[in-house]
Amino acid sequence: MNPLFTALLVGPLLWVGNWIWCLYRNYRAAKLSGLPVLLSPFAPDGMPYLLIKGPLRPLLETILPFPGIRVSIFGWEFRDRHELHDRVGPAFILATPDLNELWCADPAMAQVILARRKDFVQLPIASKIMSFLGGNILTADGEDWARQRRLVAPNLNERISEKVWSESMEQANQMVDYMLRQPGGASRDVISGLRAIAINVLGQVGYGEPKPFKPMELPRDPAAAEKSTYVEAISLCAELLVFAALIPSKFMRMSFMPKALQTLAVAVENIPGLTKEMLEQERKRIASSHSGSGSRDNLMSMLVRLSDAGKSGDKQQSGLAGEAGPHGQYLTDDEISGNLFVFTGAGFDTTANTLAYAITLLAAYPQWQEWIQEELDRVLGEQEQTESPDYNTTYPQLARCLAVMLETLRLYPPVLHVSRSIKTSQTIRTAEDKSYFIQGPCVVYINNPALHTYKSIWGEDSLEFRPSRWITKGADGAEEELITPARGTFSPWSGGPRVCPGQKMSQVEFVTVMAAIFRQCNIEPVPNKEKGETMDQAKKRMLVLTEDSMPRLTLQMNKPEEVYLRWVRR
Structure with a gap:
């Protein structure tokens, strides 16, 4: 044979x-x-x-x-x-x-x-x-994870949360102004606007780079990507993460590849240089602060000071909560780069998409807009709508705004499985x-959508959007409190010792954006007049858009540009 x-x-x-x-x-x-x-x-x-x-x-x-x-x-x-x-x-x-x-x-x-x-x-x-x-806190295991957790987690504290509150309030107020200026208050830029808020908040809190609000537009060709900032390059990588991580940039740059991948390749190749430049500038600022020029207080500066103080064994110099000093108890520049990517890419995508689902659901269910507005009117009283309330006294009282986030995460968890x-x-x-x-x-x-929708845990209406399921009356029968679900039944931020260290940051940002928008506005779908669509049909169409979703880095709507909403001042 x-x-x-x-x-x-x-x-x-x-x-x-x-x-x-x-x-x-x-x-x-x-x-x-x-x-x-x-x-x-x-x-x-x-x-x-x-x-x-x-x-x-x-x-x-x-x-x-x-x-x-x-x-x-x-x-x-x-x-x-x-x-x-x-x-x-x-x-x-x-x-x-x-x-x-x-x-x-x-x-x-x-x-x-x-x-x-x-x-x-x-x-x-x-x-x-x-x-x-x-390497970063998300991907590390064993003692490597424990070291990074000891160093990073204690510094994601109330000082950071207060900055998130103030920047989120400013960005959301700017978005409201932008939307109300559109003809008839109607816009298809809602989802891109919410993504802009999320990335701009991270730009300020993470890197001390303030940026005025405008709907998000990432570079879409290689020439534009050459001029992109660090945050824009990271955002591109988050959008096409699997390609960025697994396909060599030289291959993506080839002429026969789609323009989106050629653009991504430029961003991936530029990130190491952008990161190095940022770290060098931050170290110069920190050195200047020792001579009286003042230093910035953001996530990157914290990580740099923590790393450098740890290498030198000077915990007091860092001024941070991490345990710097003993050999190995510091972050390498590679780990700083990795952690900045996780907090920027993952933090941006999860919060932005949770906001997108929440706004779309609230447009479909206006009764829940009224529900959170009752809370906002009670808590904020006669304050000017554009005035930024005090974080420490206001945030703890906005239980209904946070309940909207929890209910959105229950039905549309950014990460479908742990x-x-x-x-x-x-x-x-x-x-x-x-x-x-x-x-x-x-x-x-661990299957989050199943755990989050069991009728035996969440009731017969487990597939319905009902934020009030998270609220109960306090012991005095007056103040409302959030319900804590049984352990193992709700894990949008993972759980156990590896629970997401950015959980509080994301909650503060979400609540702030909800408060800023709905203390000033109501939102509603814009019916398709060409098809003779009624308002009820437009609301149902919003729900169809939320169900037409696929996981990328996180769960996202397939047609976000079809979320067409009208903003009406209260």
Whole structure:
């Protein structure tokens, strides 16, 4: 028999045999867990399946009988919410030819997974993507994570929150003025405007770079990207993060590549130089402050002072809360770069998209605008609408504004799942004396959309937008207080020791923007007159836009430009 013919015949047979054996082996390992098992014939992250599964999702789900096909396609959690878990169980194993995946929507199990940070570590591919500009608090594990947490987290304090409050108020007031100046108060720039607020707040709080409000326009061609600022370059990377992290910039620069990727390549190549220049300038400012010229107080200056003081062992010189001094207790420049990217890219995208969903939902449900305006009128009283209220006395009283954020995050969590992985087999024992053996290595996902919409936890209206579910009367029956959900049932900022250190910053920014907008305005959808659309139909269209979403860096609407709203002064 011809050797070439033999190779062509035997090669595929060997590949199929290995595929069947791997799937069978992993299925047996999954059965040991005691959990329900679903099968996927494809490795979810394998090529070329990774490239085709999204566009071909309807076809794949129709022609392939494997129940795990749906689970293997990115974004299924948002499409299904709690439905699949209702049928299969609160936790199950997806057996694949590569690594098995544990999908958890069991609050007790989720709580254990998030608490055991040394056993359930960051997913390697997620760490690779999020650390492409340097190691950071999000991607680090073990003692490296503990060191960064000790140094960074204590400095995201009330001093930073107060700056977030004042800058958010200023930016939101400018946005209101911009919207009211549009013909008839109607604008399609609402979502880009909210993204501008988020990035401008980070520019001021993170880097001491104030910028006046205007709807966000990122560079869209390589020539414009050459002149982009650090914040603009980071924003481009956040928008196309997977490409930025995994595809070499030289390849993206090639003439046959789409212009968007060529533009991204320029931004990626410019970031190291922009970062170095920023750090050098900040160190010069800090040195000048020692001679009486004054220093800035922002996130970058804190990280630089903390790092330099740690290297020299001078904790008092830093003036910060971190434990600087002993060898290794400082941030390298690479880690400063990585942490600035995480706080800028991830912080910008999560807050901006939460604001986008909230504003669109409030336009569809005007009764909740009135609900938060009752609170604003009570708390702010006769203050001028453009006056910036005091942070320390006002923010704690705006429980309804924060409830709107929590309800938005419940239905539209920016991160659909909290990802972890295990390298060796682990036993998960819950408070209910249940025990599950998970054979390693294995990928672990905590399914936020399912946990956030279970009827047994959130009630029969679990899929409805009802911010008042988060409010209860205080002990004296007068002041309203926020409800604290049961542990393991609500994790938009992750949970356990690795809870997001920027949680308070994002809450302050969201509440401030809500307060600034709705103390001055009401918003409503603009009906499509050409189609004879009524106001009720326009409101329903807003809800369709929120459901037409896909996860990118975070969950985002596919057609944000169709959020067309009218702003009316109260």
